[in-house]
Amino acid sequence: MSRGPKAVAPDLSENEHAALQRLLRRHGTGQALAQRVRIILACAQPEATNLGVAAVLGVGRQTVALWRSRFAAHRLEGLVDAPRPGAPRSIGDEAVERVITLTLEEAPNNATHWSTRTMARRTGMSQTAVSRIWRAFGLRPHQAETFKLSSDPAFVEKVRDVVGLYLAPPDRALVLCVDEKPQIQAAQGTAPTFPLRPGQPERATHDDRRHGTLDLFAALDVKAGTVIGCCEQRHRSVEFRKFLEQVDSSVEPELEVHLVLDNLKTHKTQLVHDWLVRHPRVHLHFTPTSASWLNLVECWFAVLSRRRLQRSAFTSTADLEAAIQGYIAETNAHPKPFVWTKTADEVLANVARFCKQISNSDH
Known part of the structure; x- marks a missing residue:
């Protein structure tokens, strides 16, 4: 049984067909307008029905009928949204x-x-x-951000080296992002915290009692999302070499180990150099100076601080260490890798574009 009058083909002229094709190819065309253009081009095909076009384009039959009739009545102008009801604009x-x-x-x-x-x-x-x-217009005058450009003369080479490890790690090798989070405070408020209540956020005192600090050494497995970590009282080269021993014993002996780390002096002492000579399977890859954003373990440090450290109270460094180790265990039980997506060329192009912007600034 027929559901209504037979749909009439749009009978596009050459100019109209060319104009519709230009709309489809233009980058600035919105998705809604592009969908309407595809509907009209499909309806212009011989024996095209509203139901058939709807099935091909994944839209409703009434949608096809609406834009077919709008185009028949107003041609190209009919594809633009009609003025909406309501009061006129008061601000020009x-x-x-x-x-x-x-x-x-x-x-x-x-x-x-x-x-x-x-x-x-x-x-x-x-x-x-x-x-x-x-x-x-996306304007936020109350917000301001800071930036710092790396002055490392080997910036390009180091970016390509580190990003290459993320995107194409060597065969039979483990890539670990290593860094220290120093001076983590074991602190508690001077008064008990008021818990969250309906209509009232959690409230804590602005001052606290401090019970010492810890330095966290961590190595993030880029592929698996697991973490090797230990807490120390200090972060000298002695403690760093001890952490390297822990990393070496935690990795299968048949795998090469590639460590991504920053340019801290404790990473380049003679003590560390001698240890590396005795462990030739461990290779160090340094990020450029002032470019800690290249080290993915920094992302994990940020999550650790936000989820476990910032709003907690610790009565001792032992209490703090237990909390950190507990979070590491939870991370390793349910790992979620931090996936690097940009190529080295894209990173360098972004940096070059930003440098061009600030070099053309009047400030």
Whole structure:
């Protein structure tokens, strides 16, 4: 049984067909418009039905019928969203542009950056309107970030070396990211913490009692996501060599060991060098100076701090060490690798692009 009148083919002209193809190829075309263009091109095929086009493109039959009829009535203009109902805009494009220009190019008197209130007073808008404009254009004047560029003369070579280990590790070898997290405080508040309650966050005192510090040595298995770790009172080359012994005994003897680590002096002492001579299967790969973001164990340190250390109370260094070892055990029981995705060329291109931006800055 027929479900309605037979769908009429769009009968595209050569110019219309070319215009639709250009829309599909253009990078700036939105997904919604691109889907409508594909619907019209499919409907232009001989014997194309709404149901058949819907099945091929994975959309509803009513959607195909809607855009087929809109195109038949208004041609290319019919593929654009119709004006939506509601009150007209009360803030014009010129006012929006003024807010953006002021935000990006000027600063308020007696302040380093704009707030929604100061901008509202300057432009005569409401604070809510300023907030909506900033959100729409991704402007956050209250936020600031810091950066540091590596001055290592071997920056390019070290990036390629470390990233190459992440993306294409050698056969029959284990890649470990090694670093120290020094001066972890065993501290507790001067008063008990008030627990979380409905309508009230957890509350703790701003000051604390300190019971000593520990230094954590950790080696993250890049492929497996497991961690080898130990806590020491200090982080000299003596403790680092002891940790290397622990790493060496934890890895199967038939595997080569590649360690990614930073340029700390304790990693390059004669004591460590002599140990490496006696253990030729262990190879060190140094990240560039001021480029700790290349060492994936830093990601694990951040997770450890956020999930286990920041809001905990420790009455002694033994209590702190037990908490750290417990978290390491939990990590190894349910490992989740930190997967590196960018190639060395992509990393270097990003750094070069950023260097070009700051070199062209007026500041």
